Amino acid sequence: xSDPFVIIGGDAAGLSAASKFARENPDGDVVVFERGxxxxxxxCGTPYYVxxxxxxxxxxxxxxxxxAEERGIDLRREHEVVAIDTDAQTVTVESxxxxxxxxxxxxxxxxxxxxxxxxxxxxxSRRDMAFTMHGLDSAAAVRAALSPSDEAAVDTDxxxxxxDLVEKYADREPPERVAVVGGxxxxxxxxxxxxxxxxxxxxxxxxxxxxxxxxxAVGERVADHLRERGIELHLDTAVSELAGGDSVETVVHEDGxxxxxxxxxxxxxxxxxxLLSETPVELGESGAVAVDEYGRTTAENVYAAGDCAEDRHAxxxxxxxxxxxLTANRAGRAIGQTVASDPEPVGDVAGTAVVKALELECGRVxxxxxxxxxxxxxxxxxxxxxxxxxxxxxxxxxxxxVTLTADRGTxxxxxxxxxxxxxxxxxxDTLSTALESNLTVAELERLDLAYAPPFSPVWDPVxxxxxxxxGELD
Amino acid sequence: xSDPFVIIGGDAAGLSAASKFARENPDGDVVVFERGxxxxxxxCGTPYYVxxxxxxxxxxxxxxxxxAEERGIDLRREHEVVAIDTDAQTVTVESxxxxxxxxxxxxxxxxxxxxxxxxxxxxxSRRDMAFTMHGLDSAAAVRAALSPSDEAAVDTDxxxxxxDLVEKYADREPPERVAVVGGxxxxxxxxxxxxxxxxxxxxxxxxxxxxxxxxxAVGERVADHLRERGIELHLDTAVSELAGGDSVETVVHEDGxxxxxxxxxxxxxxxxxxLLSETPVELGESGAVAVDEYGRTTAENVYAAGDCAEDRHAxxxxxxxxxxxLTANRAGRAIGQTVASDPEPVGDVAGTAVVKALELECGRVxxxxxxxxxxxxxxxxxxxxxxxxxxxxxxxxxxxxVTLTADRGTxxxxxxxxxxxxxxxxxxDTLSTALESNLTVAELERLDLAYAPPFSPVWDPVxxxxxxxxGELD
Numbered sequence: 013x014s015d016p017f018v019i020i021g022g023d024a025a026g027l028s029a030a031s032k033f034a035r036e037n038p039d040g041d042v043v044v045f046e047r048g049x050x051x052x053x054x055x056c057g058t059p060y061y062v063x064x065x066x067x068x069x070x071x072x073x074x075x076x077x078x079x080a081e082e083r084g085i086d087l088r089r090e091h092e093v094v095a096i097d098t099d100a101q102t103v104t105v106e107s108x109x110x111x112x113x114x115x116x117x118x119x120x121x122x123x124x125x126x127x128x129x130x131x132x133x134x135x136x137s138r139r140d141m142a143f144t145m146h147g148l149d150s151a152a153a154v155r156a157a158l159s160p161s162d163e164a165a166v167d168t169d170x171x172x173x174x175x176d177l178v179e180k181y182a183d184r185e186p187p188e189r190v191a192v193v194g195g196x197x198x199x200x201x202x203x204x205x206x207x208x209x210x211x212x213x214x215x216x217x218x219x220x221x222x223x224x225x226x227x228x229a230v231g232e233r234v235a236d237h238l239r240e241r242g243i244e245l246h247l248d249t250a251v252s253e254l255a256g257g258d259s260v261e262t263v264v265h266e267d268g269x270x271x272x273x274x275x276x277x278x279x280x281x282x283x284x285x286x287l288l289s290e291t292p293v294e295l296g297e298s299g300a301v302a303v304d305e306y307g308r309t310t311a312e313n314v315y316a317a318g319d320c321a322e323d324r325h326a327x328x329x330x331x332x333x334x335x336x337x338l339t340a341n342r343a344g345r346a347i348g349q350t351v352a353s354d355p356e357p358v359g360d361v362a363g364t365a366v367v368k369a370l371e372l373e374c375g376r377v378x379x380x381x382x383x384x385x386x387x388x389x390x391x392x393x394x395x396x397x398x399x400x401x402x403x404x405x406x407x408x409x410x411x412x413x414v415t416l417t418a419d420r421g422t423x424x425x426x427x428x429x430x431x432x433x434x435x436x437x438x439x440x441d442t443l444s445t446a447l448e449s450n451l452t453v454a455e456l457e458r459l460d461l462a463y464a465p466p467f468s469p470v471w472d473p474v475x476x477x478x479x480x481x482x483g484e485l486d
Numbered sequence: 487x488s489d490p491f492v493i494i495g496g497d498a499a500g501l502s503a504a505s506k507f508a509r510e511n512p513d514g515d516v517v518v519f520e521r522g523x524x525x526x527x528x529x530c531g532t533p534y535y536v537x538x539x540x541x542x543x544x545x546x547x548x549x550x551x552x553x554a555e556e557r558g559i560d561l562r563r564e565h566e567v568v569a570i571d572t573d574a575q576t577v578t579v580e581s582x583x584x585x586x587x588x589x590x591x592x593x594x595x596x597x598x599x600x601x602x603x604x605x606x607x608x609x610x611s612r613r614d615m616a617f618t619m620h621g622l623d624s625a626a627a628v629r630a631a632l633s634p635s636d637e638a639a640v641d642t643d644x645x646x647x648x649x650d651l652v653e654k655y656a657d658r659e660p661p662e663r664v665a666v667v668g669g670x671x672x673x674x675x676x677x678x679x680x681x682x683x684x685x686x687x688x689x690x691x692x693x694x695x696x697x698x699x700x701x702x703a704v705g706e707r708v709a710d711h712l713r714e715r716g717i718e719l720h721l722d723t724a725v726s727e728l729a730g731g732d733s734v735e736t737v738v739h740e741d742g743x744x745x746x747x748x749x750x751x752x753x754x755x756x757x758x759x760x761l762l763s764e765t766p767v768e769l770g771e772s773g774a775v776a777v778d779e780y781g782r783t784t785a786e787n788v789y790a791a792g793d794c795a796e797d798r799h800a801x802x803x804x805x806x807x808x809x810x811x812l813t814a815n816r817a818g819r820a821i822g823q824t825v826a827s828d829p830e831p832v833g834d835v836a837g838t839a840v841v842k843a844l845e846l847e848c849g850r851v852x853x854x855x856x857x858x859x860x861x862x863x864x865x866x867x868x869x870x871x872x873x874x875x876x877x878x879x880x881x882x883x884x885x886x887x888v889t890l891t892a893d894r895g896t897x898x899x900x901x902x903x904x905x906x907x908x909x910x911x912x913x914x915d916t917l918s919t920a921l922e923s924n925l926t927v928a929e930l931e932r933l934d935l936a937y938a939p940p941f942s943p944v945w946d947p948v949x950x951x952x953x954x955x956x957g958e959l960d
Binding site for chain 2: 024054056057060065066071072074326336337338339341342357359360361362363364365366367368373375377403404405406407435437438439440441442444445446448449451455458459460461462463464465466467468470471472474
């Protein structure tokens with residue numbers, strides 16, 4: 013009998029791979045080692061759990077351990093892989109339950125170790141009442157910290173919640189003023205969550221715009237909207253310390269200090285690759301694991317996928333690191349298929365991302381704005397337009413702002429961003445599809461897109477932007 | 487001085503062409519002859535005017551006569567072109583104002599005569615209180631007929647409304663029970679409008695499904711929804727007569743009779759081509775004017791665009807007739823550019839269409855279902871799936887039904903349809919873009935589409951459908 017398919021990490025990439033493998037090769041063995049208690053959870057849902065729109069942590073689980081077992085997956089939670097021997101084709105596993113350690117041979121190995129939130133650049137980020145949003149336990153802790161001490165917002169009877177952590181925060185009175193450090197996805201989503209709890213919310217962003225990968229037009233509209241709704245923005249403001257005693261008490265920044273009862277740090281994530289440092293598995297320039305179009309690393313029979321791995325960019329064909337949910341699921345599934353039977357490419361990434369900022373919907377894809385496109389070797393031209401989301405006479409529409417970037421030499425679309433209240437985010441899929449199909453701006457302009465007064469004007473905002481940009485390319 | 491660019495018809499195609507021409511060639515002359523009083527109005531908005539969501543008829547005007555003149559367009563309303571001499575390059579024009587007739591030479595000619603609603607298959611369709619929805623005057627008449635006689639719902643002081651027609655209906659008490667004949671776009675939209683007025687609404691459809699071009703899955707969901715909301719559906723029911731005296735009193739159908747006070751006939755439209763019968767301008771198999779990729783007809787210096795003309799289908803490359811708003815605007819604009827300066831293709835059509843059915847959003851593109859695809863020469867495979875529009879744990883989503891059709895031999899996407907309550911219609915643009923980019927189902931499955939809990943699950947319903955269809959293609 014051959015050695016099993018061994019998977020390190022029981023989240024999106026790992027369990028997608030295990031599920032696909034088990035379905036395609038029911039006689040094969042697949043073992044998943046997960047160092048924590050949670051598996052397969054929707055990281056992107058945690059801000060909405062904190063906000064209260066999602067009732068229970070378990071609502072965020074895509075797959076229960078029981079369901080994984082039913083699929084034929086040998087799932088070992090609280091089992092940490094601490095070493096990989098790519099010559100012997102074994103991994104060393106430590107069980108945090110019984111403290112025992114053992115060697116596990118593998119036929120194929122998938123590294124799906126994910127990523128972790130960066131905190132260290134901000135001194136004091138490890139104080140009590142300072143949090144990152146990376147994992148369900150931290151989400152539970154933040155929700156507990158926001159809830160009145162006589163209200164059990166978090167059900168510690170749920171099997172795997174870290175009850176000690178939750179209870180530590182559940183007994184406190186909730187803060188009145190909070191800080192969010194970082195104006196990316198997590199920062200914006202958490203600011204929305206805190207604002208929904210009625211807290212005085214201060215958002216600190218080091219650079220001059222929120223959501224930098226979405227370009228300036230989106231950043232400015234989101235900033236205006238957040239301010240209108242009463243969120244205090246501190247742009248161009250680097251936080252130097254989260255000061256206090258045991259708990260965070262003060263955000264110290266270059267222009268002053270703000271007293272807060274809670275701080276959420278969302279300044280980015282890093283791939284978990286420490287485990288690979290003693291192996292021949294190479295990392296790419298991004299610091300994530302280098303892989304080919306089938307998710308294969310530089311070591312034989314070793315694959316990597318999800319937030320720890322690079323992808324190939326749809327526009328440049330070059331490696332890139334875009335740690336998001338769909339690509340993790342998709343790459344895992346493709347690798348499960350490849351290991352089980354026929355090779356299946358993991359697919360390129362276009363850098364598609366969408367985020368909700370209170371009432372605003374934001375989307376982006378590819379290279380947005382001249383700077384990033386120039387860095388990628390193009391001669392970019394960028395335009396930004398604003399157009400209605402519906403026919404002007406039809407109620408309920410909103411001004412939709414579209415930024416498009418194209419290459420002057422070839423006329424090829426390089427990227428774009430969209431923001432507005434009415435069906436703005438989902439419109440980015442038009443641009444993603446166009447980008448992955450290598451359309452020029454002239455071809456984009458001639459697309460036969462939907463028109464009906466309740467949903468879109470005759471010229472969809474995407475078409476208006478293409479029309480204007482094409483004029484600038486000529 | 488050269489002869490002017492003459493345009494027949496002052497609606498979407500004609501005025502788009504005139505505007506673009508005037509902008510690109512400010513020294514050139516452009517004359518638009520419009521036989522009616524209205525120009526450049528949003529036909530697709532008329533059901534919402536009847537419904538009451540749009541207040542005034544003039545809200546539906548895209549361009550006022552004054553604004554057209556300001557753009558440098560010589561606009562002649564109430565001027566009907568009654569003959570074309572392609573040898574002499576002249577048109578014969580009759581003015582309904584002063585009854586005079588004259589010859590107008592042209593350098594280039596655009597035929598943008600539009601289409602008219604079919605009524606004749608239903609005897610009695612010309613009785614009072616029987617209407618089609620093709621033109622602002624009929625919209626005004628229907629709205630007047632629905633409003634209490636002491637309420638002036640239609641402002642007859644508006645410059646060009648047919649005051650006699652409106653007043654004829656404004657004096658009547660509104661009906662309590664109404665019939666809609668035809669279950670296409672217009673029928674569905676008008677049923678929504680009547681239902682919103684609290685009327686007992688009967689919808690008659692000759693075939694077994696509503697919205698046939700959207701496929702059975704959409705038709706069935708729309709039918710269920712309309713029934714739930716209290717609209718009485720008569721499927722598989724051909725109407726043989728709208729009986730009565732001066733006014734419609736009874737819908738006579740094969741299985742019985744229904745007494746009604748108003749009937750709306752929406753059984754399709756036909757291109758206006760009578761003017762061309764004595765000319766060498768050829769019609770295509772569809773009955774609309776045959777054109778090449780620049781909108782040129784078979785007669786020299788004669789173009790055609792909009793509802794009277796064919797287009798080239800993006801999937802087959804063959805002529806097709808899809809009389810919709812975007813393509814009329816786009817083709818007109820391209821022809822304006824071609825006549826003024828550089829040749830610009832009018833663009834292919836993918837058959838993209840979206841329609842609102844009360845709370846449901848419906849979209850379609852290309853060939854939906856095996857029958858139409860087989861007729862076009864493909865070996866089709868079709869699948870229908872239902873998946874959530876948002877992450878399952880996030881509130882406000884809806885089950886989204888997606889039908890995809892592909893060609894077995896090549897794996898190429900041929901078409902699709904989508905229905906659901908939550909951002910369903912606009913998702914058709916993903917499929918339109920994929921279709922016009924000639925993507926295979928495997929390529930569609932690997933697209934990097936948007937994912938964020940409020941807007942889309944990890945696997946967008948479009949991706950779920952692609953995944954399932956690909957399995958069926960293998």
